[in-house]
Amino acid sequence: MKKSTALIATVAAAAAVFTASAQAGTSSVSEFRGYNNCLEAATKPYEGVVADRAYYLSRAGSAQTYYINATAWASGDRVHLRITCDTSKNGRELLRSSIDSGRFKLARPTVRVEVAGQ
Numbered sequence: 001m002k003k004s005t006a007l008i009a010t011v012a013a014a015a016a017v018f019t020a021s022a023q024a025g026t027s028s029v030s031e032f033r034g035y036n037n038c039l040e041a042a043t044k045p046y047e048g049v050v051a052d053r054a055y056y057l058s059r060a061g062s063a064q065t066y067y068i069n070a071t072a073w074a075s076g077d078r079v080h081l082r083i084t085c086d087t088s089k090n091g092r093e094l095l096r097s098s099i100d101s102g103r104f105k106l107a108r109p110t111v112r113v114e115v116a117g118q
Contacts, residue, residue, distance in 0.1 A: 031057065031064070034091030038066045041097040042083045046072035049081070056104070062089055069103045 035055070043049045049072045056067040068083040080103045086095040 030089065030091040032091070034064050034085070034087035035066060035068075037087055037091060037094045038068060038083060038085035038097060039070075041085060041094055042068075042070065042072075042081065042099055045099065046074065046081070048073045051083075063087065063095060064089060064091065067104050
């Protein structure tokens with residue numbers, strides 16, 4: 001009886017994690033479009049850009065601002081990048097982008113899925 005209760009609790013916890021992960025995804029077509037435009041701008045000067053799964057989006061006024069952590073190859077080494085982009089509200093127009101070395105510390109909590117044994 002105790003084993004089945006523990007199994008049910010484990011399955012319920014895993015389901016909650018995957019539900020939270022799904023909610024952490026892009027919420028609209030315009031958000032997805034803006035995110036892709038932002039990353040496309042970042043891939044031009046760098047090779048092998050890989051963005052973190054979690055990012056922060058600020059919606060203020062008529063623009064959306066993306067704050068994305070990523071890594072890329074530079075001079076044979078993997079480096080950390082902070083990508084900031086402003087897009088139009090519908091995400092079609094990239095208004096401004098900047099790429100700096102380092103990482104953002106996201107103010108909002110992010111969901112991380114950890115696999116046992118890794």
